[in-house]
Ligand SMILES: *[C@@H]1O[C@H](CO)[C@@H](O)[C@H](O)[C@H]1NC(C)=O
Ligand SMILES: *[C@@H]1O[C@H](CO)[C@@H](O)[C@H](O)[C@H]1NC(C)=O
């Protein structure tokens with residue numbers, strides 16, 4: 001765990017605190033292998049904190065100094081060229097800083113931080129279009145504005161490497177290759193009342209299956225993309241890849257228009273709901289070479305112990321990469337399983353070695369509990385007493401399903417689908433993706449313990 005999040009000087013460990021349980025049918029403490037008050041393992045995990053300073057183990061423990069920037073809402077010195085009104089989106093900016101907190105940004109990048117940052121950019125441009133009537137910035141201004149955005153976020157505790165972590169460039173604030181940016185022209189091309197109707201309110205679960213708003217956005221973007229000026233029509237930009245690029249850039253313009261029409265926090269909900277559909281589709285982990293696993297688990301698996309130790313070691317490398325959602329974990333399990341099968345490992349090594357879904361996510365306690373983020377959009381929160389918190393679904397021992405290479409991945413939108421003991425995909429949604437035997441989630445709040453290395 002320690003090697004995962006080592007910053008230059010500060011070693012950070014995640015410490016899960018049991019905050020509330022949601023109808024768990026078993027003894028929650030045993031269930032988690034984490035004892036709150038009496039277990040010496042907890043103390044062992046917190047060597048630098050004496051019992052005197054921690055009379056109540058439920059009180060989160062953290063060193064205050066690294067987090068103090070959070071209490072500093074002062075807007076730093078800005079370029080003066082960028083006309084974004086940061087005051088008008090103060091709450092949005094502070095949410096984004098928390099989601100992209102300097103220690104967590106790399107771990108939350110794929111699921112929380114970058115989707116939130118991208119939504120923030122669209123909202124800032126959309127809101128500024130109320131003044132400028134344009135849904136994009138030009139190349140010069142975009143550089144200043146991106147730099148100002150970063151200054152504001154970093155001033156509130158966000159990582160200084162956000163641009164790199166989230167691959168955000170000044171060009172992401174421009175029109176790219178979309179030929180329409182003027183609001184009046186936009187509204188003459190796009191059937192804007194339909195667009196607004198389909199997107200002003202989305203159900204983050206249903207939207208991913210029914211794609212009502214996504215289709216409306218695609219339709220609008222396609223309409224805009226076809227407005228290419230006659231001059232350009234003959235150029236290579238009219239080739240198919242050129243066209244697809246334009247549609248993709250115009251989608252950003254459409255999102256900004258929506259962000260102009262909705263108030264910032266409402267727009268944030270919509271934009272995060274939309275990006276979340278893509279987030280859950282793909283396992284974000286990088287799978288390294290599997291020489292060791294192939295050697296130990298190939299040839300009909302003679303030695304179970306050897307194979308499982310190779311698998312364990314392989315999976316433990318995956319774990320260190322990032323926090324992932326429960327649906328992503330499902331995809332990661334499938335991806336790895338298919339890779340193994342390609343290498344002629346046909347035995348269900350997940351079952352053989354008791355690999356579970358949470359084994360694919362970052363392990364957050366000494367007892368190695370995988371912390372799976374919820375599949376619905378979520379945010380980190382900051383509280384000056386409790387530090388940074390985010391919600392994990394800690395479902396114990398849900399076996400990783402061994403994929404069948406003949407079978408396409410079952411669509412999560414298939415209402416009749418039943419994956420045994422799958423983590424509740426959508427804890428808060430009435431019409432969740434999964435029906436039937438869903439294991440109740442354990443709501444946990446991760447809290448930070450920061451220790452200086454001397
Ligand atoms: C808050 O930030 C401003 C500008 O970055 C800085 O000048 C000031 O010293 C900070 N205040 C505290 C209490 O850190
Ligand atoms: C920025 O927004 C705030 C709050 O909405 C408003 O009071 C202020 O006048 C705006 N500033 C500019 C320059 O538009």
Ligand SMILES: *[C@@H]1O[C@H](CO)[C@@H](O)[C@H](O)[C@H]1NC(C)=O
Pocket residue numbers: 138139140141
């Ligand atoms: C970019 O936009 C700004 C403000 O809208 C304007 O002052 C500037 O001249 C523009 N720059 C270019 C290169 O178009």
Ligand SMILES: *[C@@H]1O[C@H](CO)[C@@H](O)[C@H](O)[C@H]1NC(C)=O
Pocket residue numbers: 118167168169171172
């Ligand atoms: C930002 O722009 C770069 C290229 O300029 C692109 O690769 C990347 O996907 C864009 N990011 C977003 C979030 O649109």
Ligand SMILES: *[C@@H]1O[C@H](CO)[C@@H](O)[C@H](O)[C@H]1NC(C)=O
Pocket residue numbers: 230231234
């Ligand atoms: C487009 O290409 C056609 C034939 O390839 C040519 O006749 C026409 O002049 C070109 N139009 C422009 C605007 O370049």
Ligand SMILES: *[C@@H]1O[C@H](CO)[C@@H](O)[C@H](O)[C@H]1NC(C)=O
Pocket residue numbers: 342343344
């Ligand atoms: C898998 O087995 C088949 C048949 O036994 C063989 O042709 C193929 O080379 C093997 N592939 C790998 C990656 O070992």
Ligand SMILES: *[C@@H]1O[C@H](CO)[C@@H](O)[C@H](O)[C@H]1NC(C)=O
Pocket residue numbers: 411414415416417
């Ligand atoms: C949904 O799942 C059922 C049962 O597994 C299957 O028969 C059906 O073909 C699936 N439908 C779709 C659209 O995937």
